[in-house]
Amino acid sequence: RRWWIRGPRLRAPPSTAESGRNLISPTIPAATELTRPFHVTVVGIALLFGSVASIFFLSTPAGLEFIRHTSRLPVYVDAIVTYAFCAVYAISGLFLLTGTSWARRFTLVAVPLSFLLDLVTQKLEPATLLLSVLFLLFVLASLLQTSTRTYFETPPDLRVPSAGPSLPSFISRFSGQTLDGFAAAIIALCGALAFRLLPVPEDVPGYVALGLFTAYLLLSDGLPGGSFGKRLLGLCVVVRSTGLECSFWRSFLRNITQVLGPLDWFWVLHSSGRRLGDLLAGTQVRRTPGA
Numbered sequence: 001r002r003w004w005i006r007g008p009r010l011r012a013p014p015s016t017a018e019s020g021r022n023l024i025s026p027t028i029p030a031a032t033e034l035t036r037p038f039h040v041t042v043v044g045i046a047l048l049f050g051s052v053a054s055i056f057f058l059s060t061p062a063g064l065e066f067i068r069h070t071s072r073l074p075v076y077v078d079a080i081v082t083y084a085f086c087a088v089y090a091i092s093g094l095f096l097l098t099g100t101s102w103a104r105r106f107t108l109v110a111v112p113l114s115f116l117l118d119l120v121t122q123k124l125e126p127a128t129l130l131l132s133v134l135f136l137l138f139v140l141a142s143l144l145q146t147s148t149r150t151y152f153e154t155p156p157d158l159r160v161p162s163a164g165p166s167l168p169s170f171i172s173r174f175s176g177q178t179l180d181g182f183a184a185a186i187i188a189l190c191g192a193l194a195f196r197l198l199p200v201p202e203d204v205p206g207y208v209a210l211g212l213f214t215a216y217l218l219l220s221d222g223l224p225g226g227s228f229g230k231r232l233l234g235l236c237v238v239v240r241s242t243g244l245e246c247s248f249w250r251s252f253l254r255n256i257t258q259v260l261g262p263l264d265w266f267w268v269l270h271s272s273g274r275r276l277g278d279l280l281a282g283t284q285v286r287r288t289p290g291a
Contacts, residue, residue: 036097037145039142040096040142041097042142043096043107044093044094044097045093046135047089047092047096048089048097049093049262050093051087051093054089058079058086064079067079069123070122070123071123072120072121081117081121085110085117091106092106092107092111097170099151099152101152101153103152104148104149107143108140108143111136112136112140115132115133115136118132167284167285167286173285175229176227176229176232176233176235177229178229179228179229179233180217180220183220184213184216187213188208188212188216191208192208192209217255218252218255219248219251219255220251221246221250221283222245222249222251224245226245230285234287234288235285235287236285236287236288237250237251237284237286238283238284239283240274241282246281246283250282253277254275254277254281254283255277260276263276264276264277273285
């Protein structure tokens with residue numbers, strides 16, 4: 001057939017895989033697995049736990065004395081300003097760790113503003129000033145990186161978590177842990193009240209309460225269906241390799257590491273989604289199917 005009969009050959013538009021671009025959001029490479037960058041995790045933890053520790057310290061007489069010697073403002077005015085910025089830091093850290101889209105810009109404004117306010121209102125020692133400058137530079141360098149901008153500019157439903165879609169958020173896990181703490185306290189209180197009705201020495205109810213509280217926190221993940229707090233939020237603890245329910249022995253192993261406090265929770269804030277106790281016991285917290 002002649003070329004003028006069949007006409008020009010039309011070429012099909014390149015597919016997303018061939019072009020290497022994401023048609024939904026041109027700034028995000030196609031088939032890219034977006035997880036929270038590690039430096040964002042470090043910044044979030046530093047802001048969150050640093051602000052909480054500062055609030056506790058400033059609530060003590062030593063904290064007020066520290067303000068009196070370092071501030072150019074009246075003590076209670078400086079305390080109010082400091083509490084306000086600690087709250088801002090805590091909000092920044094929490095929402096950085098949860099991947100909220102506005103958290104990056106909010107932190108980029110809040111941290112330099114707090115640094116400038118410290119320069120004006122505080123009598124900073126050279127070492128303190130140096131540490132403040134280094135922390136400011138680290139925050140700015142972390143949040144201005146391309147990987148960080150891409151992560152926060154991507155809608156959460158388009159991110160592909162490396163640990164799988166069935167994993168709960170940090171807020172859900174922390175809420176479940178808090179509910180389990182309340183459940184353990186109620187069980188301990190009931191046990192103590194019951195033993196007060198018996199002819200036992202006065203210190204026995206206290207030991208019973210402590211034992212019940214500790215036993216629940218250590219072994220509750222091995223109960224049928226899991227602990228009270230996790231069941232209420234639709235979570236469960238499973239053996240990571242098999243998907244089977246957590247046993248009492250594994251529950252003991254994964255919860256005994258909570259005595260390490262923030263160090264134990266450091267891993268769950270990163271993309272693996274597992275505490276140090278989970279790594280020790282070979283377990284993982286997942287959403288209950290259908291929850």
